[in-house]
Amino acid sequence: QSALTQPASVSGSPGQSITISCTGTSSDVGAYSYVSWYQQHPGKAPKLMIYDVTYRPSGVSNRFSGSKSGNTASLTISGLQAEDEADYYCSSYTSIYTYVFGTGTKVTVL
Amino acid sequence: QVQLQESGPGLVKPSETLSLTCAVSGASITSSWWSWVRQPPGEGLEWIGETSHRGTTHYNPSLKSRLSISVDKTNNQFSLKLTSVTAADTAVYKCVRNGVGGHAFDYWGQGALVTVSS
Numbered sequence: 001q002s003a004l005t006q007p008a009s010v011s012g013s014p015g016q017s018i019t020i021s022c023t024g025t026s027s028d029v030g031a032y033s034y035v036s037w038y039q040q041h042p043g044k045a046p047k048l049m050i051y052d053v054t055y056r057p058s059g060v061s062n063r064f065s066g067s068k069s070g071n072t073a074s075l076t077i078s079g080l081q082a083e084d085e086a087d088y089y090c091s092s093y094t095s096i097y098t099y100v101f102g103t104g105t106k107v108t109v110l
Numbered sequence: 111q112v113q114l115q116e117s118g119p120g121l122v123k124p125s126e127t128l129s130l131t132c133a134v135s136g137a138s139i140t141s142s143w144w145s146w147v148r149q150p151p152g153e154g155l156e157w158i159g160e161t162s163h164r165g166t167t168h169y170n171p172s173l174k175s176r177l178s179i180s181v182d183k184t185n186n187q188f189s190l191k192l193t194s195v196t197a198a199d200t201a202v203y204k205c206v207r208n209g210v211g212g213h214a215f216d217y218w219g220q221g222a223l224v225t226v227s228s
Contacts, residue, residue: 001171003154034213038155045204045221046155051214089155093213097168099145104154 004029004090004102011108012080020105022073022090028100030071034093037066037075041086049088050075077107085109112136114205114219122199122226128192130222132205137217139163139186143208145215146179146190148201156201160208161188195226 005023012018022029022037029035035053038046048057050066053073063078073092077084090102118130132144146158159169161179169177178191192199202221209216 032213034211036211036214038215045218046215047218048210048214048216051216052211055211057210057216091155091157091215096171098170099157099160099213101147101155101157 001028001094001096001098001100004092004100006088006090006102006105008103009106009108011110012077013110014080014082016080017076017078018080018107020075020077020088020090020107022075022092022102024071024073024092024100026071027096028092028094029068029073031095032093033068035066035068035073036091037064038089038091039084039086040089046089080109082109112207112209112217114207114217116203116205116219116222118222118224120223120225122195122224123228124196124226125194128190128195128199128203128224128226130190130203130205130224131187132189132219133185133187134207135186137207139181139183139188143212144181144188145206145208147204147206147215147218149204149221150198150201153201158190158192158203197226200224200226 037050040046140163145160204221205219206215207217
């Protein structure tokens, strides 16, 4: 299985909105509503930000939102803050009962 | 509060077997599926495989021939064995709970760095 494709980097100014894409295939992203997103600060464990495409776990800011169209899922961060600077990974369940992560996106707050 | 803690050797010789255990506290091993994820230094996340409390497993196809994941309900832990390791298996290995919704990883261990070197 191939990693899901994400842009290597995305940047924005404080207060702006940015969107990170996650492109897979009809066997993973396009097949199920089981896309999740993770935030990882340097040296830290990943933190679940979005699950099942659009749902936020308790405690996650509503500035984070998820969506999906066809084989591409997206994470939008609104009102960008300095603390949002981190690496972000998407993940999807697949048709062969496995999971696949995205290539990762480095978010920079200018 | 669910906590996961990896343990095992930090250095493994090429061609030998990498073995790690994940101790779970704050939740029963029977409540969820449990996964292993690895991250080579400076690189991205790779899903390794998962186990249920009944011992049903699913593996990353690229690792399947070398991989075994097992569960120990008595001690509320699960384990990973990866045989015939090479330098490409050097990574931080993290144990994870497949929690909310059933298909998202909501609790992570801090990770254990395993270096493959002679």
